Amino acid sequence: MRYGTTDVLTGVDFDIHAGEVLCLLGPNGAGKTTTIEILEGFRIRSAGEVSVLGEDPAHAGEPWRARTGVVLQSWRDHPRWTARRLLTQLGGYYAPYSTPTQERPWDLEELMDLVGLTEFADQKIGTLSGGQRRRLDVAMGIIGRPELLFLDEPTAGFDPQARRDFHHLVHRLADLDNTTILLTTHDLDEAEKLADRVVILAGGRIVADDSAEGLALRVAGESEVRWTRDGERFVHATTEATRFVRDLFVQHGDAVQDLEVHRASLEDAYLTLVQQHEAGAAAEAARSFAEVTR
Numbered sequence: 001m002r003y004g005t006t007d008v009l010t011g012v013d014f015d016i017h018a019g020e021v022l023c024l025l026g027p028n029g030a031g032k033t034t035t036i037e038i039l040e041g042f043r044i045r046s047a048g049e050v051s052v053l054g055e056d057p058a059h060a061g062e063p064w065r066a067r068t069g070v071v072l073q074s075w076r077d078h079p080r081w082t083a084r085r086l087l088t089q090l091g092g093y094y095a096p097y098s099t100p101t102q103e104r105p106w107d108l109e110e111l112m113d114l115v116g117l118t119e120f121a122d123q124k125i126g127t128l129s130g131g132q133r134r135r136l137d138v139a140m141g142i143i144g145r146p147e148l149l150f151l152d153e154p155t156a157g158f159d160p161q162a163r164r165d166f167h168h169l170v171h172r173l174a175d176l177d178n179t180t181i182l183l184t185t186h187d188l189d190e191a192e193k194l195a196d197r198v199v200i201l202a203g204g205r206i207v208a209d210d211s212a213e214g215l216a217l218r219v220a221g222e223s224e225v226r227w228t229r230d231g232e233r234f235v236h237a238t239t240e241a242t243r244f245v246r247d248l249f250v251q252h253g254d255a256v257q258d259l260e261v262h263r264a265s266l267e268d269a270y271l272t273l274v275q276q277h278e279a280g281a282a283a284e285a286a287r288s289f290a291e292v293t294r
């Protein structure tokens with residue numbers, strides 16, 4: 001993707017498998033929204049090939065769109081309508097695309113209950129709080145029972161309970177309905193909980209593509225083991241936590257108390273990978289500058 005003379009996505013190449021939850025991570029401006037919008041058909045790429053549910057999103061028609069669901073970063077629309085009215089209207093558009101295997105749209109009451117909107121269903125949309133509005137956005141994204149769901153920072157503004165409810169919803173959609181989900185988030189804990197696979201973008205390039213666990217293991221091989229013995233606190237970093245703990249018990253038995261093993265988290269992996277990329281990009285920039293000024 002190029003804007004004017006600036007490339008904002010370069011060589012971005014990945015597959016999403018049916019039923020997979022893929023999380024796109026990256027710093028502000030990395031190109032996540034641009035990538036998602038190209039896949040949604042909302043932005044026309046400058047070059048390259050894209051296939052979504054077997055079609056090129058740049059040219060796909062209404063039947064294709066009915067199979068996808070979209071939660072954008074922010075919607076600000078229909079302030080005088082109620083959530084119920086808006087969802088009824090939107091749901092009607094999907095009805096002609098019902099199939100014997102996939103009834104569309106979602107039953108309204110069930111959907112509102114699922115996203116925690118029932119209480120606010122008859123309130124004007126313009127009066128909803130940020131988090132309530134976000135629940136409506138999620139409902140709008142899934143009302144057509146999409147096979148493929150795009151979620152761009154879906155939990156921004158959610159309180160902890162709403163966030164947890166949303167995580168249950170994503171698990172439900174993925175496990176029961178086999179919905180394929182592509183989401184972006186800045187919450188690494190959320191990515192770790194939800195994603196089957198994580199793709200990290202930095203500076204418009206893919207710098208990692210793996211499971212959250214795989215990334216953490218690859219980047220930070222050491223775990224930290226903590227315990228107390230005779231009232232004294234110990235900490236030890238090791239690449240072989242299981243063996244270390246076994247030896248510890250062989251040596252000290254019941255004297256070992258309050259044992260904790262901390263594996264590297266996705267957050268550690270993410271920060272390391274992005275920093276490595278930025279250090280490389282800075283070195284590359286310095287090299288080009290030196291060449292130009294030589």
Ligand SMILES: Nc1ncnc2c1ncn2[C@@H]1O[C@H](COP(=O)(O)OP(=O)(O)OP(=O)(O)O)[C@@H](O)[C@H]1O
Pocket residue numbers: 003008026027028029030031032033034035
């Ligand atoms: N219409 C546009 N014209 C020019 N540049 C743009 C346009 N839209 C996006 N960009 C640039 O493309 C880059 C990627 O933006 P994008 O919104 O995809 O990032 P992001 O990873 O989603 O960021 P964030 O985490 O802040 O949402 C940024 O440098 C942005 O300034």
